[in-house]
Amino acid sequence: MQSIWKENIQLNTYPTLDKDESCQICIVGAGLNGIVLAYLLKDYDVILVDQDTFMNGSSSMNTGKLTAQHNDCYHKILKKYGYNVAKTYYEHNQKAIEQVIQWHKEYNFTLTQCDTYLYSKNEDSLQKEKEAYETLQIPHHFHHHKTYTTLSMEQQYQFHPIELANALLQNMPKVRCFEHTQILKYDTNITLYTPNHTITCKQVIFTTHSPSMFNEYFLFSRYKAYSSYILAKPYAYNKPFSALSIDQPSISLRTIDYNQDKYLLICNEDHRFGVHNTTPYKNLKHKTQSISQETLLQWQNHDYETFDLLPFIGEIKENIYVTFGYNLWGNSWSIASSLLLSQAIINHHQEQLYNYRPQRITDCLTLPFIQNNIDTLYLWLKYVILFHYHKPNGSIILFNKKKYGYYEDDKQKILVDIHCPHLGCILQYNKYKETWDCPCHASSFNYDGKRLSGPTTKSLAHITIKKE
Numbered sequence: 001m002q003s004i005w006k007e008n009i010q011l012n013t014y015p016t017l018d019k020d021e022s023c024q025i026c027i028v029g030a031g032l033n034g035i036v037l038a039y040l041l042k043d044y045d046v047i048l049v050d051q052d053t054f055m056n057g058s059s060s061m062n063t064g065k066l067t068a069q070h071n072d073c074y075h076k077i078l079k080k081y082g083y084n085v086a087k088t089y090y091e092h093n094q095k096a097i098e099q100v101i102q103w104h105k106e107y108n109f110t111l112t113q114c115d116t117y118l119y120s121k122n123e124d125s126l127q128k129e130k131e132a133y134e135t136l137q138i139p140h141h142f143h144h145h146k147t148y149t150t151l152s153m154e155q156q157y158q159f160h161p162i163e164l165a166n167a168l169l170q171n172m173p174k175v176r177c178f179e180h181t182q183i184l185k186y187d188t189n190i191t192l193y194t195p196n197h198t199i200t201c202k203q204v205i206f207t208t209h210s211p212s213m214f215n216e217y218f219l220f221s222r223y224k225a226y227s228s229y230i231l232a233k234p235y236a237y238n239k240p241f242s243a244l245s246i247d248q249p250s251i252s253l254r255t256i257d258y259n260q261d262k263y264l265l266i267c268n269e270d271h272r273f274g275v276h277n278t279t280p281y282k283n284l285k286h287k288t289q290s291i292s293q294e295t296l297l298q299w300q301n302h303d304y305e306t307f308d309l310l311p312f313i314g315e316i317k318e319n320i321y322v323t324f325g326y327n328l329w330g331n332s333w334s335i336a337s338s339l340l341l342s343q344a345i346i347n348h349h350q351e352q353l354y355n356y357r358p359q360r361i362t363d364c365l366t367l368p369f370i371q372n373n374i375d376t377l378y379l380w381l382k383y384v385i386l387f388h389y390h391k392p393n394g395s396i397i398l399f400n401k402k403k404y405g406y407y408e409d410d411k412q413k414i415l416v417d418i419h420c421p422h423l424g425c426i427l428q429y430n431k432y433k434e435t436w437d438c439p440c441h442a443s444s445f446n447y448d449g450k451r452l453s454g455p456t457t458k459s460l461a462h463i464t465i466k467k468e
């Protein structure tokens with residue numbers, strides 16, 4: 001279940017915070033977003049912390065496309081928010097790409113130029129996006145093929161996210177880095193609390209992928225989390241490309257050179273996080289057997305989508321910033337948001353963040369927002385009312401009149417509290433990852449109840465019964 005990016009690379013390791021610290025700027029979360037931001041602020045007094053090892057979240061599990069072509073988003077943003085918002089969306093992501101090209105001149109990491117394609121069997125679906133490209137003056141090509149139509153953006157890129165992160169980490173010697181250091185809460189002074197220590201700072205930016213700990217502006221209800229599955233299959237291509245079908249179910253493709261062979265990364269079988277697809281890899285292998293019978297690697301990833309297709313980037317309280325909600329395009333957005341946030345912090349230029357401010361409520365005035373929150377309520381009620389007793393791992397059982405999730409291996413039986421500590425939704429067992437996942441707001445816990453990710457800051461209460 002390891003992604004292709006983690007196969008041939010070893011990142012530096014960093015200590016765990018073992019005493020109280022203070023700094024000017026603290027960055028919480030060392031995925032691509034946190035690392036890029038720390039690099040841009042490297043001349044300041046910065047601490048970068050992660051609850052896990054660095055580059056162990058979504059940034060290390062995606063398909064490594066670096067592009068401003070984000071599904072068919074432009075005609076939707078143009079319609080909802082108008083020319084300026086759609087145009088700056090494009091420009092911010094193009095600037096992010098230019099920044100990576102600049103780094104590539106200085107540092108050694110894999111960056112491949114390629115064209116990216118949207119494709120559809122239905123020409124009309126792509127026509128609207130093409131018209132948006134024309135309005136926004138985005139260079140493109142529109143082609144009719146026998147059975148499908150394509151809309152391409154030229155001079156986009158594919159990269160190796162961990163190699164880029166590694167290059168930046170090696171070139172920010174003043175930044176103090178700490179791994180296995182989870183921030184549990186903060187106060188308005190601004191002191192951040194780990195289980196044993198504190199970090200006091202003047203400004204904090206949470207680059208934690210999900211809006212952990214934040215209930216401001218009802219952020220917890222303003223995104224949905226999706227899981228997706230990726231296969232790496234041998235594929236003898238001539239020219240590198242990235243492609244995405246906008247028909248449902250959507251398929252994402254990109255070529256990659258790996259160990260001197262050529263492969264295709266295929267991403268599909270999306271579903272709401274926590275509501276499990278029982279045979280995702282089998283389905284995906286079946287659908288792609290004409291490409292190759294062989295699969296080199298397979299893995300899963302998840303990401304957060306907002307209801308108006310714009311991320312949340314900005315200050316939620318004085319000197320406390322969040323950035324998340326990249327709608328599956330967090331490579332360019334991680335860099336774009338870091339460029340915007342570093343400017344906001346260094347030069348106090350907040351205007352550029354206006355379109356993405358968490359305070360906007362325009363994303364709530366959408367059918368998907370209402371639908372998603374009705375679904376969340378329905379799932380919550382359904383699991384509360386209709387729980388079953390099954391013996392296999394993942395069953396929900398009654399023990400001492402309380403509901404527990406059941407897990408058993410050779411050595412032990414583990415009963416975990418089945419209620420998510422975040423808002424009490426009933427957790428679902430993911431048999432592939434052996435995790436307990438929350439379908440409401442995407443918290444995830446190990447089979448033994450240890451918190452892995454998501455809005456909650458707590459692990460699950462559990463009872464372990466050792467076998468003789």
Ligand SMILES: Cc1cc2nc3c(=O)[nH]c(=O)nc-3n(C[C@H](O)[C@H](O)[C@H](O)COP(=O)(O)OP(=O)(O)OC[C@H]3O[C@@H](n4cnc5c(N)ncnc54)[C@H](O)[C@@H]3O)c2cc1C
Nearest residue numbers: 029031032033051057058059062063064065183329330331
């Ligand atoms: C299947 C799939 C394919 C994708 N492919 C692409 C692609 O090709 N191109 C693209 O642009 N985007 C892609 N994405 C989206 C992209 O992966 C994400 O949007 C992006 O990686 C998010 O980066 P991040 O740094 O915010 O998050 P992460 O990489 O998840 O980093 C967040 C970090 O915060 C840490 N953290 C969380 N809470 C705490 C806490 N309380 N204390 C301390 N640390 C904490 C976590 O441990 C983690 O290391 C894809 C997404 C999916 C699901």
